[in-house]
Amino acid sequence: xxxxxxxxxxxxxxxxxxxxxxxxxxxxxxxxxxxxxxxxxxxxxxxxxxxxxxxxxxxxxxxxxxxxxxxxxxxxxxxxxxxxxxxxxxxxxxxxxxxxxxxxxxxxxxxxxxxxxxxxxxxxxxxxxxxxxxxxxxxxxxxxxxxxxxxxxxxxxxxxxxxxxxxxxxxxxxxxxxxxxxxxxxxxxxxxxxxxxxxxxxxxxxxxxxxxxxxxxxxxxxxxxxxxxxxxxxxxxxxxxxxxxxxxxxxxxxxxxxxxxxxxxxxxxxxxxxxxxx
Amino acid sequence: xxxxxxxxxxxxxxxxxxxxxxxxxxxxxxxxxxxxxxxxxxxxxxxxxxxxxxxxxxxxxxxxxxxxxxxxxxxxxxxxxxxxxxxxxxxxxxxxxxxxxxxxxxxxxxxxxxxxxxxxxxxxx
Numbered sequence: 001x002x003x004x005x006x007x008x009x010x011x012x013x014x015x016x017x018x019x020x021x022x023x024x025x026x027x028x029x030x031x032x033x034x035x036x037x038x039x040x041x042x043x044x045x046x047x048x049x050x051x052x053x054x055x056x057x058x059x060x061x062x063x064x065x066x067x068x069x070x071x072x073x074x075x076x077x078x079x080x081x082x083x084x085x086x087x088x089x090x091x092x093x094x095x096x097x098x099x100x101x102x103x104x105x106x107x108x109x110x111x112x113x114x115x116x117x118x119x120x121x122x123x124x125x126x127x128x129x130x131x132x133x134x135x136x137x138x139x140x141x142x143x144x145x146x147x148x149x150x151x152x153x154x155x156x157x158x159x160x161x162x163x164x165x166x167x168x169x170x171x172x173x174x175x176x177x178x179x180x181x182x183x184x185x186x187x188x189x190x191x192x193x194x195x196x197x198x199x200x201x202x203x204x205x206x207x208x209x210x211x212x213x214x215x216x217x218x219x220x221x222x223x224x225x226x227x228x229x230x231x232x233x234x235x236x237x238x239x240x241x242x243x244x245x246x247x248x249x250x251x252x253x254x255x256x257x258x259x260x261x262x263x264x265x266x267x268x269x270x271x272x273x274x275x276x277x278x
Numbered sequence: 279x280x281x282x283x284x285x286x287x288x289x290x291x292x293x294x295x296x297x298x299x300x301x302x303x304x305x306x307x308x309x310x311x312x313x314x315x316x317x318x319x320x321x322x323x324x325x326x327x328x329x330x331x332x333x334x335x336x337x338x339x340x341x342x343x344x345x346x347x348x349x350x351x352x353x354x355x356x357x358x359x360x361x362x363x364x365x366x367x368x369x370x371x372x373x374x375x376x377x378x379x380x381x382x383x384x385x386x387x388x389x390x391x392x393x394x395x396x397x398x399x400x401x402x403x
Contacts, residue, residue, distance in 0.1 A: 160388075160395070162395060
């Protein structure tokens with residue numbers, strides 16, 4: 001692949017998804033484009049680039065999806081789910097006691113493991129959220145991964161990564177060699193295809209937003225834009241969850257990290273003027 | 279408190295599986311001993327209870343589930359964290375294992391990532 005072709009693909013990906021593809025990620029491009037090339041009956045990377053230059057919209061969409069699809073597993077990194085169970089959920093149960101309404105957005109839902117992990121926690125705490133209206137919205141750029149998320153079917157390998165066996169036998173059934181999440185968990189999550197670069201109008205407001213391991217692929221201006229638009233969807237007492245390698249620090253001051261809760265950011269309280277001091 | 283090396287007993291009638299499991303668990307800083315069936319494992323546990331047991335299901339002399347039920351009756355037998363590691367992957371088997379006192383369950387084939395994840399969930403790494 002020529003440097004000019006790499007630049008062409010990198011610019012296309014940036015424009016369509018915000019993904020910043022540096023030259024050291026050429027291996028990623030080569031490994032992920034192979035299946036897309038086969039699907040479109042193309043011989044290899046050069047043929048793919050030639051078609052992209054000829055404005056093949058379906059191919060451009062598939063290449064973008066292939067490059068932005070990230071692996072996921074149940075209860076990934078554990079801590080963000082401990083924070084949900086022990087910190088955010090108790091706080092929200094108190095703060096929303098009058099309305100009994102809780103909305104959660106998983107902004108990079110991928111194949112569904114993150115929203116279903118939250119749904120399982122809520123099911124385990126069902127006595128606490130009895131009579132509550134809880135909504136979990138999972139969005140992703142890729143229709144392919146969302147189809148998998150909606151189906152709720154996972155391989156043996158996938159259900160063994162992060163999912164405690166007690167929850168596996170409780171909330172999954174075995175279908176041939178695959179494991180299917182039970183309907184009462186599946187029905188707790190609604191999925192929508194969405195590009196984080198596009199408008200968030202129509203999503204409504206949320207109490208908690210999980211946006212993990214996706215900002216790392218964007219440049220700083222894109223990160224700032226996404227975070228500032230997410231802030232508009234969260235009330236003053238809402239929570240934002242980022243990935244372990246991500247932070248709001250140095251990007252925007254609409255959020256500030258919550259001390260003692262790794263990965264959790266909140267809006268700076270009006271009563272804390274020092275929060276805005278650089 | 280010092281960082282004591284944890285002891286894991288690998289119980290499997292396959293020499294190859296024991297060897298692979300030993301390699302993975304040694305990389306996770308476990309001290310390893312091996313047993314080729316449940317009966318040998320039970321004798322070993324009566325001598326010294328390990329911190330963890332990686333346990334196959336189908337073995338001659340005493341199966342994994344028979345071993346686990348017997349282990350949990352022993353003095354100190356509630357202490358080891360037991361992780362089944364077996365080709366038996368039906369929910370009925372997994373449920374039996376949990377009821378008998380298994381802490382986690384790995385469905386073969388396994389790799390380093392799965393063993394590490396399951397041992398982490400069980401609080402061992």
